[in-house]
Amino acid sequence: MTRRRWIAENWDEATATLVGAQAEHLIRVLRAQQGEEADVVAGGKVFHSVIASITNGGQGEAPEVRFNLVAEVESEPGMPVTLVMSIFKFDHMEWAIEKATELGAAAIVPVIARRTEKHLALAATKRVERWRRIVHEAAQQSRRSDVPMVHDPVKLADRVKADAKLKRIVLAEQERSATLRGALEEAIAAAGAEMPDLEIAIGPEGGWAPDEEALFDANGWRAVSLGPRILRAETAAIAALAVVASMLE
Numbered sequence: 712m713t714r715r716r717w718i719a720e721n722w723d724e725a726t727a728t729l730v731g732a733q734a735e736h737l738i739r740v741l742r743a744q745q746g747e748e749a750d751v752v753a754g755g756k757v758f759h760s761v762i763a764s765i766t767n768g769g770q771g772e773a774p775e776v777r778f779n780l781v782a783e784v785e786s787e788p789g790m791p792v793t794l795v796m797s798i799f800k801f802d803h804m805e806w807a808i809e810k811a812t813e814l815g816a817a818a819i820v821p822v823i824a825r826r827t828e829k830h831l832a833l834a835a836t837k838r839v840e841r842w843r844r845i846v847h848e849a850a851q852q853s854r855r856s857d858v859p860m861v862h863d864p865v866k867l868a869d870r871v872k873a874d875a876k877l878k879r880i881v882l883a884e885q886e887r888s889a890t891l892r893g894a895l896e897e898a899i900a901a902a903g904a905e906m907p908d909l910e911i912a913i914g915p916e917g918g919w920a921p922d923e924e925a926l927f928d929a930n931g932w933r934a935v936s937l938g939p940r941i942l943r944a945e946t947a948a949i950a951a952l953a954v955v956a957s958m959l960e
């Protein structure tokens with residue numbers, strides 16, 4: 712029987728604690744009992760744990776479930792891949808954020824591209840906390856030992872020009888010759904015994920504007936194709952991460 716997995720908000724070398732909504736859910740819905748076992752993620756590691764104490768909350772006390780960490784267990788960290796995701800229709804984007812977490816993305820950087828719809832760009836900053844909840848739940852569900860970082864939204868140009876040691880790849884629907892597979896083979900070869908640190912950029916529904924394609928090129932990003940068909944942005948994110956996982960994991 713697979714033990715439930717929780718990602719702790721606070722921890723030290725011997726204990727870990729759930730607070731807030733997670734603690735509420737565990738106490739009220741799952742009726743947690745002292746002595747119950749679970750896997751708890753603390754500090755990027757997963758521990759077989761036992762509930763040591765439960766604080767129900769109320770009378771000004773916050774609900775809290777404290778676990779004793781018994782033993783570290785095998786865990787599945789994410790892949791060293793940052794997704795630079797142009798902001799697009801929130802429901803589709805949130806689906807893509809959840810799938811990207813399941814597929815092992817280490818971080819998501821929401822960017823405002825030229826063809827990002829204005830009202831979405833304006834609303835994005837208010838949506839980030841929801842995106843962070845989505846990755847937290849998806850990381851828990853997919854039994855990851857880490858939770859992807861969701862950055863605050865930035866302008867595409869700021870991210871493209873940022874100095875980075877990563878191998879930076881832009882999914883370009885106009886590209887016909889270079890493939891993602893080819894770019895990954897080069898990155899893996901260059902990284903030697905290490906895992907290559909990758910950054911993959913995905914455009915909005917309207918695609919990249921010509922000046923954005925030129926900016927990527929001027930800043931050393933490698934334009935690659937995912938094949939002859941035009942994919943939705945969310946499909947491109949999944950497809951790219953699946954190709955990366957097939958070569959890195």
Ligand code: SAM
Pocket residue numbers: 881882883884885912913914915916917918919935936937938939940941942943944947
């Ligand atoms: N402007 C495109 C068109 O011709 O309709 C649509 C852009 S597509 C919906 C959104 C993003 O997904 C693209 O900017 C690109 O990053 C990625 N993408 C979609 N299909 C792709 C492909 N075949 N190769 C590489 N990237 C692709």
